[in-house]
Amino acid sequence: MSNTSGTEVDEFRGAEQPLSSANCCRQGCRFFAAETGSVPSGSDRNWAIQTFARNETIYTKGAKSAFTYRVLEGAVRLTRVFADGRRQIVNFYLPDEIFGFEFSDTYTSTAEAVGEVVTMRCPRSCVLYHSATDPDINLRRLAMLGKSLNASEKHVTMLGHQSARQRVASFFLTFDKGRSKDDSFMLDLPLGRQDIADYLGLTIETTCRALSDLKRRRIIDTPRRRQIVVRDPSCLKAIAEGLAA
Amino acid sequence: MSNTSGTEVDEFRGAEQPLSSANCCRQGCRFFAAETGSVPSGSDRNWAIQTFARNETIYTKGAKSAFTYRVLEGAVRLTRVFADGRRQIVNFYLPDEIFGFEFSDTYTSTAEAVGEVVTMRCPRSCVLYHSATDPDINLRRLAMLGKSLNASEKHVTMLGHQSARQRVASFFLTFDKGRSKDDSFMLDLPLGRQDIADYLGLTIETTCRALSDLKRRRIIDTPRRRQIVVRDPSCLKAIAEGLAA
DNA sequence: CGGCATGTTGAAACGTTTCAACGAGAGTGG
DNA sequence: CCACTCTCGTTGAAACGTTTCAACATGCCG
Numbered sequence: 181m182s183n184t185s186g187t188e189v190d191e192f193r194g195a196e197q198p199l200s201s202a203n204c205c206r207q208g209c210r211f212f213a214a215e216t217g218s219v220p221s222g223s224d225r226n227w228a229i230q231t232f233a234r235n236e237t238i239y240t241k242g243a244k245s246a247f248t249y250r251v252l253e254g255a256v257r258l259t260r261v262f263a264d265g266r267r268q269i270v271n272f273y274l275p276d277e278i279f280g281f282e283f284s285d286t287y288t289s290t291a292e293a294v295g296e297v298v299t300m301r302c303p304r305s306c307v308l309y310h311s312a313t314d315p316d317i318n319l320r321r322l323a324m325l326g327k328s329l330n331a332s333e334k335h336v337t338m339l340g341h342q343s344a345r346q347r348v349a350s351f352f353l354t355f356d357k358g359r360s361k362d363d364s365f366m367l368d369l370p371l372g373r374q375d376i377a378d379y380l381g382l383t384i385e386t387t388c389r390a391l392s393d394l395k396r397r398r399i400i401d402t403p404r405r406r407q408i409v410v411r412d413p414s415c416l417k418a419i420a421e422g423l424a425a
Numbered sequence: 426m427s428n429t430s431g432t433e434v435d436e437f438r439g440a441e442q443p444l445s446s447a448n449c450c451r452q453g454c455r456f457f458a459a460e461t462g463s464v465p466s467g468s469d470r471n472w473a474i475q476t477f478a479r480n481e482t483i484y485t486k487g488a489k490s491a492f493t494y495r496v497l498e499g500a501v502r503l504t505r506v507f508a509d510g511r512r513q514i515v516n517f518y519l520p521d522e523i524f525g526f527e528f529s530d531t532y533t534s535t536a537e538a539v540g541e542v543v544t545m546r547c548p549r550s551c552v553l554y555h556s557a558t559d560p561d562i563n564l565r566r567l568a569m570l571g572k573s574l575n576a577s578e579k580h581v582t583m584l585g586h587q588s589a590r591q592r593v594a595s596f597f598l599t600f601d602k603g604r605s606k607d608d609s610f611m612l613d614l615p616l617g618r619q620d621i622a623d624y625l626g627l628t629i630e631t632t633c634r635a636l637s638d639l640k641r642r643r644i645i646d647t648p649r650r651r652q653i654v655v656r657d658p659s660c661l662k663a664i665a666e667g668l669a670a
Numbered sequence: 671c672g673g674c675a676t677g678t679t680g681a682a683a684c685g686t687t688t689c690a691a692c693g694a695g696a697g698t699g700g
Numbered sequence: 701c702c703a704c705t706c707t708c709g710t711t712g713a714a715a716c717g718t719t720t721c722a723a724c725a726t727g728c729c730g
Contacts, residue, residue, distance in 0.1 A: 260582045263666045268585040270578040283571035289578065311564060318563035319556060325570040326528035332577040333515040333534065337505045339584035340513040340626030344718070373677060381585030386718055388678055405677075405727070421508045589686070618709060631686055633710055650695070650709075671730105678725065685718085693710070700703085 227302050232293035241290045245282040247301040251275050254297035255370045258289040269379040278324065281307070295370040339381045347380040348390040349420035352400070352410055367408040472547050477538035486535045490527040492546040496520050499542035500615045503534040514624040523569065540615040584626045592625040593635040594665035597645070597655055612653040
C-alpha cells in the first residue's frame with residue numbers, strides 16, 4: 181500500500197546540510213555504523229550525550245528530524261496520538277537501540293522518555309554524510325530497518341487477532357531473546373502499566389486483569405511493580421499462540 | 426524492541442550467489458532501481474514476467490527468499506497465519522509496487538495473489554549485486570523501507586485504538602493519494618470483503634455492517650461488488666479520526 | 671506519616687464475534 | 701436466454717470479551 185505522500189526521497193536529498201560537509205563526522209559519529217559498538221571516547225563534537233527526565237518529550241511528530249539517537253540507559257517510547265487524546269505506542273527502544281532515524285525531514289512519531297533516559301545523538305547531516313561516503317553503512321541500515329519492519333508487522337498481527345491475554349503473553353516473550361527455552365527469566369522493564377496497555381492496544385484495566393490472571397496461574401510473577409518473572413515460558417508461548425487458554 | 430533473531434545481516438552477506446557475478450544484471454533487472462520506471466523491453470534473462478492465478482501462493486513465509494517482485498497488474502496480499510488458521514494481512518501491493526524484498530534468506534510473510542496477478546521478478550543475487558555496486562540504490566531502498574515502516578506503524582495505530590467503522594473509513598482513505606479534498610472518488614480495488622476484513626483485523630460480518638452503515642448514510646456507495654465510491658471524503662475523514670460518529 | 675500517583679478489582683454497558691439464515695451476482699450448460 | 705449452481709455478500713440475534721466507571725489497595729516520596 182505504502183500510503184504516504186511520495187516525495188520523501190527528494191526531501192531527503194535536498195536536506196539543509198549538503199553532503200559535502202566532509203569534516204562533519206570523524207570517528208565519534210560513526211557509532212551509528214556499529215550494530216552493537218561501544219560508546220566512543222574522546223571529544224568529537226559531532227555526537228553528544230543528552231539526558232531526558234521521566235516523561236519528557238525527546239521530539240514531536242512533525243518536527244524537523246534534526247537528530248538520530250541511540251539509547252544508552254533507560255527506555256524510550258515512540259507514540260502516535262489520536263484526536264481524542266488516546267495514544268498508541270508503536271515501539272519501545274532499550275539500551276543500544278537506535279531511534280529517530282528518518283528519511284523525511286520530519287519525525288513520523290513522537291519520542292518520549294519512559295523513565296530517566298540517557299542518549300547519544302548524532303545530527304542528521306552527519307548521518308546523511310555517512311550515507312553518501314560509506315557504502316556499507318546503508319546495507320546495515322537496511323538490515324536494521326528490515327528488522328523494524330518485521331517487528332512492526334508482528335505487532336500488527338498481534339493487535340489484529342489476539343485476545344488480551346495472548347497480547348500480554350506475546351509482549352513478554354518478545355523480550356526473551358535467545359534463552360534456552362523452559363528456563364524462567366526475569367524482566368526488569370522500566371515500563372508502567374499504562375505504557376504496556378498503550379503498546380498492546382488495551383486499557384490499563386484489561387492489561388491488569390490479564391496480568392492478574394497469569395499470576396494466579398503461576399505462569400508469571402510480579403515481585404515488584406516493574407519487574408516480571410516469567411516462570412513458565414513454554415506455557416506462556418502456548419497461550420500467546422492460541423494453543424492454550 | 427526489534428524482536429528478531431539478530432543474525433540477519435550476516436546471512437544477507439553470505440548469500441548463495443556471491444556478489445561478484447558481474448554480468449548477472451544488465452539493464453532489465455535495474456527496474457528495481459526505478460521508483461516508477463517503465464517495464465524494460467528486450468530479452469534480458471535476469472528478470473522474468475510471472476503470472477499467478479487467483480489465490481495462488483507466490484511465496485511462503487520461511488521459504489528461501491529467491492526473488493524480489495514488482496506488481497504489474499492485479500493485487501498481492503502479504504499475510505501471516507496463526508496456529509488456529511486465522512490470518513492477518515499485513516500489506517497489499519498494487520501495480521508498480523515492490524514486494525518480497527528481504528534481508529534474511531527467508532521470507533518473513535506469505536505472499537498471495539488476490540486476483541489474477543502479473544509480476545516481474547528479479548533474483549536475489551541480482552538485487553544483492555546492485556547493493557554492492559550502485560551507491561544510490563540503497564538510499565532509494567532505504568526510503569522505500571522507511572515508507573513501509575511508516576505505513577505499518579499507521580496500521581498498528583489503526584488496529585490498536587480504532588473502532589470497526591473508523592478502520593473501514595481509514596482504509597478507504599489510504600487509497601486517496603493527493604486528491605483535492607471533498608471531491609468524491611472511486612476505488613476499483615480487486616479485494617473481496619474477506620481480504621478487507623483480514624487487513625482491518627475484523628470479521629467479514631463486522632466489516633460488512635460497517636460498510637452498510639456508511640452506505641445508509643450516503644457517505645460511500647458500492648455500485649459493484651469490488652467498487653467503492655467515496656461520496657463524502659471529508660466526512661469519512663472525520664469518522665476515521667474520531668471527530669464524528 | 672501523610673499525600674499522591676500507580677496498580678488492582680468489581681459490575682454494568684458496549685461493541686465485536688459467532689452462528690445461522692438468506693440474498694445477490696457471476697459463470698456454466700442446457 | 702434462462703435456469704442452475706456456487707461463491708460471495710448481507711442481515712439478525714445471542715454470546716462473548718473488552719471497556720467504562722467506580723471504588724479500593726498498594727507503593728513510593730516528600
